[in-house]
Amino acid sequence: MRRFLFMCSVIFSTVFHAQKKPDLIPYPQSVTMQKGKFIIPETLILSDKLPKEETEYFKKRLGSRIKFQNSSKIEGADMIYVPIPQLKTPIDPEHKEKYLIDISSKRIFITANTNQGYFLALQTLIQLFEEHKEDKEIPAMEINDYPKFAWRGMHLDVCRHFFNVDEVKQYIDYLAMYKLNTFHWHLTDDQGWRIEIKKYPKLTQTGSKRKESMIGAYVDNTFDGKPYGPYFYTQEQIKEVIKYAEQRHITIVPEIEMPGHALAALSAYPELACTKGPFESATKWGVFDDVFCPKEETFTFLENVLDEVIALFPSQYIHIGGDECPKTRWKECSHCQELIKKNNLKDEHGLQSYFIHRIEKYVNSKGRKIIGWDEILEGGLAPNAAVMSWTGVNGGIEAAKSGHFAVMTPGAYCYFDHYQGDPQSEPNAFGGFTPLEKVYSYDPVPAELNAEQAKYILGVQANLWTEYITGFKQVEYMIFPRLMALSEVGWGTADSKNYKEFEGRVIRQFKVLDKMKVNYAKSIYNISGKVLPASNGIAYELTVSQNPEGIRYTTDGTEPSISSQIYQGPVAVSKSLTVKSAYFEDGKLKSAVSSQEFTVSKTTGKKITLEQQPSENYSFGGAFTLVDGIIGNTRQLGKTWLGFQGKDVIATIDFGQKTAFSEVYFNTLENKGSWIHLAKSAQIFISDDGTNFKLIKEIGENEILNSKGKIKLNVGNQNSKYIRLTIENAGIIPAGNPGADSKAWLFVDEIGAN
Structure with missing residues (x-):
């Protein structure tokens, strides 16, 4: 069991340092703020008995003036000192990565069982020194820390x-x-x-x-x-x-x-x-x-x-x-x-x-x-x-x-x-x-x-x-x-x-x-957009890590400027349009310009259920992604596609009331190198009660292939409360293709009706 004493000459202070929690990442298991503050000296004097490699790393990272001294000749001067008996908090000897840090107004104690624990404690100290580089005073605190996972x-x-x-x-x-x-x-x-x-x-x-x-x-x-x-x-x-x-x-x-x-x-x-x-x-x-x-x-x-x-x-x-x-x-x-x-x-x-x-x-x-x-x-x-x-x-x-x-x-x-x-x-x-x-x-x-x-x-x-x-x-x-x-x-x-x-x-x-x-x-500085269901279609919520009052946006396709509309809440989207937004601070653009195009149809924002859920890797936004008014970008499998491996898409959309439509569209994607194949077939059903469905249109593999996955179907004059699409996965990838004998991926984006 080891205890390392980090001591520096300071001006004693008993004033309680009322400060927010320290900016440590990862945050320790326990941080207890104490009275006083540790004044960072011009030169740190470290004991020559400290583990060499870890202390040299500390010296290099910190970039401070550090000198080493024989600990037996030091009596309370600026130093790290080994050993100190009578630990305040004993450490589990089996936990190699656990450490304790006790920062008072006069000194810093580090307790660790191993060089590894000491090294982790030094990482914490480096972050504290960096955080307080300008004011040169670290609040007094006790840190009791160890990782959850090995x-x-x-x-x-x-x-x-x-x-x-x-x-x-x-x-x-x-x-x-x-x-x-x-x-x-x-x-x-x-x-x-x-x-x-x-x-x-x-x-x-x-x-x-x-x-x-x-x-x-x-x-x-x-x-x-x-x-x-x-x-x-x-x-x-x-x-x-x-x-x-x-x-x-x-x-x-x-x-x-x-x-x-x-x-x-x-x-x-x-x-x-x-x-x-x-x-x-x-x-x-x-x-x-x-x-x-x-x-x-x-x-x-x-x-x-x-x-x-x-x-x-x-x-x-x-x-x-x-x-x-x-x-x-x-x-x-x-x-x-x-x-x-x-x-x-x-x-x-x-x-x-x-x-x-x-x-x-x-x-x-x-x-x-x-x-x-x-x-x-x-x-x-x-x-x-x-x-x-x-x-x-x-x-x-x-x-x-x-x-x-x-x-x-x-x-x-x-x-x-x-x-x-x-x-x-x-x-x-x-x-x-x-x-x-x-x-x-x-x-x-x-x-x-x-x-x-x-x-x-x-x-x-x-x-x-x-x-x-x-x-x-x-x-x-x-x-x-x-x-x-x-x-x-x-x-x-x-x-x-x-x-x-x-x-x-x-x-x-x-x-x-x-x-x-x-x-x-x-x-993290850029604007993040999220589509929400709304009473009259959808709404587009904008968030930013800074003050949201700095967000400016447009809906007419022009670039946002400091004189554009001030964001005051989710932007209503009841027709096809493009929302462009950016964050401004002190009159200057501080973020990238975010642009989101919406294609609104009669399904947009409506209630949708899926019988089988997408893969966790490609499920952002869940089923609502298929009726959020955003057409997926075939070059970017980011936020706008749902991916299903080895599963069919069976999506039921509730219009809320009987609705007339004559066209249905959806897209699937092909990228065989990543095991993504076009749908094998698709069927469209309608219902007035949500239980009994009637088939109104079917499309086969050749038609999907010829359309390159961009499906737009004339279904005749229809009037129903529910519409259901069954989009069939290609199944097992055939020989001669990347990933042969594995389950194919099916990617689907917006399901629309007009």
């Missing part, structure tokens, strides 16, 4: 786009600043192999480069024509990064993808596939049919690769991927089919389980454990495997209920490649809509778990896939400020009821990021 992670994909050693170190520094403790390093994928394996030099000679890269939105299907790579990390560079992370008490979990996402590896060693190839590193984003073939030479290859990975990385867990593995090649492979029969496996999903079991057994023999994306549950989970639940929360629930550890990283809350602000004013992103508030609202422990099962939730992680992130400045933009929300969720002190208070702390933290020249997203 795994607080961030992921970085370096395969789609590569980031050099210095950039990876900077990324690790950002994690350390906000007390995250796990860095998930995604090192191999279809688009590039990024880690040197000495036994297999062609992995980096061939697999670390590609002939070109996809640019723009996926629907554009355009490429830059520029060779990319070779880009990879040598083993010496890997060791350098691991040491750097260890100094910041961050564990690096490496990911070696298998059995899918293997094109880069197969480009170097085509004999590991089910077919002869040749193969090349993927130039597109998405999922591809060619995967590792589960034959002995493949397992020998992977075991040799893992030997070198395990020798480099000291982490308990090795991530083996396991996600998005199409079974097309396995179905057509005589060896795979014979293996299924020989081992009495049910099907190709059973073969995937066989594959993962073999890899787990080998990794376990080396004293390590595997963790994989939740598809490793397919066909049965390996005995000691942990699950990273990304497709939603169900994978984590299933794992925990069966006594397996899980890290929660559902796309709806934890995918930082999604848009975080209005897609029209944001850089091109993968899709989805995950603003700061949504990240902050996440609870990693599913309500379906009891107290005993909840113990298997290791923690939470956010993922940054880099298809559309070409440089490190954009990495910064995508993780900040959402990383701050994640840190507080992982620490266990996030409370969605207090989001506005958290938002204020975030904005005040921006001063630190500005000083560091971090390119953070300023979406």
Whole structure:
């Protein structure tokens, strides 16, 4: 048990420092404000017995004048002193990350069991020193702090786009600043192999480069024509990064993808596939049919690769991927089919389980454990495997209920490649809509778990896939400020009821990021719009993190100015129009201009119900999204589309009274690289009682294909109280398409009637 005494010469003060809660992120478990204030001196004198690496980090981050002195010669002078007996609050010796800070008018005490706890305490002190840099006085307080979750992670994909050693170190520094403790390093994928394996030099000679890269939105299907790579990390560079992370008490979990996402590896060693190839590193984003073939030479290859990975990385867990593995090649492979029969496996999903079991057994023999994306549950989970639940929360629930550890990283809350602000004013992103508030609202422990099962939730992680992130400045933009929300969720002190208070702390933290020249997203300053049902259609509610009286808007298509209408409440939308809005302060434009076009029909704002709910990742706004007057942008799967994987859309709209109409429209989307297929068919029904429905129109696959998903149907003169649309999902993706044998996605936007 250790106690570190941080003492500085000060002018004694007993005046109660009546101040708001400190601007700490993540916020501590307990902060008790005391009387007095600690005056920050010009020079801090630290004991020479303090842990060296952590204290050097503190010195570098703080940028203050610091000198070290032999603690045995100090008697109450400016110092950190070790040891001090008789702790006020004993620390659980099993909790490595717990710490106490006691700030009085004369000194600062830090208590921690481990260097890691001391390091976390220093992160808190750094934030307090930064917050009070100008007034040079920190309010007296006691902080009793520890994290709720053992795994607080961030992921970085370096395969789609590569980031050099210095950039990876900077990324690790950002994690350390906000007390995250796990860095998930995604090192191999279809688009590039990024880690040197000495036994297999062609992995980096061939697999670390590609002939070109996809640019723009996926629907554009355009490429830059520029060779990319070779880009990879040598083993010496890997060791350098691991040491750097260890100094910041961050564990690096490496990911070696298998059995899918293997094109880069197969480009170097085509004999590991089910077919002869040749193969090349993927130039597109998405999922591809060619995967590792589960034959002995493949397992020998992977075991040799893992030997070198395990020798480099000291982490308990090795991530083996396991996600998005199409079974097309396995179905057509005589060896795979014979293996299924020989081992009495049910099907190709059973073969995937066989594959993962073999890899787990080998990794376990080396004293390590595997963790994989939740598809490793397919066909049965390996005995000691942990699950990273990304497709939603169900994978984590299933794992925990069966006594397996899980890290929660559902796309709806934890995918930082999604848009975080209005897609029209944001850089091109993968899709989805995950603003700061949504990240902050996440609870990693599913309500379906009891107290005993909840113990298997290791923690939470956010993922940054880099298809559309070409440089490190954009990495910064995508993780900040959402990383701050994640840190507080992982620490266990996030409370969605207090989001506005958290938002204020975030904005005040921006001063630190500005000083560091971090390119953070300023979406928090922009206006956010929300469509509400209203008595005469819909209303458009505008909110901003600052004073809402600064919002100006127009409805005639012109750009807002300081002389435009002052926002005083939700804007009524009873006809098709465009609302443009912006925030002004001191007569100057302080935000991006937000523009929202509305297409009003007879369904707009009406009551709507869905028999099957959309995927959590693409459910923003729920069923009302289909009648909110907003036509979805085919280039941006942000706020305006609902996505259904393997499910039909059955939507019933209540007009409220019998209503005449003769045209019905809706849109579906096609983006096969992301497994998104046009609807297979659609039927339109009407009813006057909401129970008995009559079919009035049907459209087939060819008509939908010919219309390219933009469906506008003449249904004759109708007059009914209810209208129902059944939009059929394409079902299982056929062979020859990305994601073959998986459930297709169906994306639908506005359902209108005129």
